[in-house]
Amino acid sequence: MDFRSRWHAARPLLLDAALGSELARRGVATPLPLWSAAAVRDAPDAIAALHADHVAAGAEIVTTATFRTTRRALAKVAHASAARDGERNLAAQARALVARAVQLARRAAPPFVAGSIAPLEECYDPQLVPDDATLAREHAWLARDLADAGVDLLLLETMNTIREATAAARAARATGLPVIVGFVCRSDGRLMSGETVAAAARALLAERVDGLAINCTPVASIEPPLVELRDAVAGRVPIGAWGNIGRTDDIVGWTTTDDCSPEQYAAAAARWLELGAHLLGGCCGTTPAHLAALRELLAR
Secondary structure: OOHHHHHOOOOOEEEOOOOHHHHHHOOOOOOOOOOHHHHHHHOHHHHHHHHHHHHHHOOOEEEOOOOOOOHHHHHHHOOHHHHHHOHHHHHHHHHHHHHHHHHHHHHOOOOEEEEEEOOOOOOOOHHHOOOHHHHHHHHHHHHHHHHHHOOOEEEEEEEOOHHHHHHHHHHHHOOOOOEEEEEOEOOOOOEOOOOOHHHHHHHHHOOOOOEEEEEEEEHHHOHHHHHHHHHHHOOOOOEEEEEEOOEEEOOOEEEOOOOOOHHHHHHHHHHHHHOOEEEEOOOOOOOHHHHHHHHHHHHO
């Protein structure tokens, strides 16, 4: 069964849990700005093992560790010699990291592999979003690299503005692959930009995406924006939800806490299902144990 057929089937889908924060919890170096991309380069076996743990826990969709495998992120850590080589060298590095990340996800033999595409800059600071031409160009680079590497769908994660989400969706749609877009929201239920979820949904539906979600939002804050998303979508595409546990960290990207046990996470997710979520998973701070609790929830 191809992804779009499975996506529109009645049974909800299970997305994997966090990569970057779980790698850090396991002692793998994930320094910013590369975060999980550093592990693609330096600790590929750790990523393969985590993907395998997610599949064992029940994940039907495994997400590639490509959150920061971009030319932009690589340029920030490039050595002087690499910088002299210019854009061609960065492009080759990015393609190689993307190809390796997809191979590592495939090694776990999940039903589907999702290519992760994140905001070009900081997920929680919409003021850093680049201009429109840059967004179109750089999101197209990663979307094409992921498509060429053989992913089944493109997952646009933690989008904090309508403008960047729209640009990334256009680039992703140009590959012909299914596209799901997730928005990160503030505690008041609005995007980090202050824009409403309803406005974001309308803009992305116009781009003919395959699904919309609320992601990387604290578990306690997901329900209101998810309700707004459901009402705005009105059944035109499936929706999803996956939350975070912990807090941001300026060095490794995320600090995990014990604020929400797997059982508590699954209890919250049960409500998301009642509100119409068709895709569940885990974001920063969640573990394979949280994913296993979701699997048990979906099996009831």
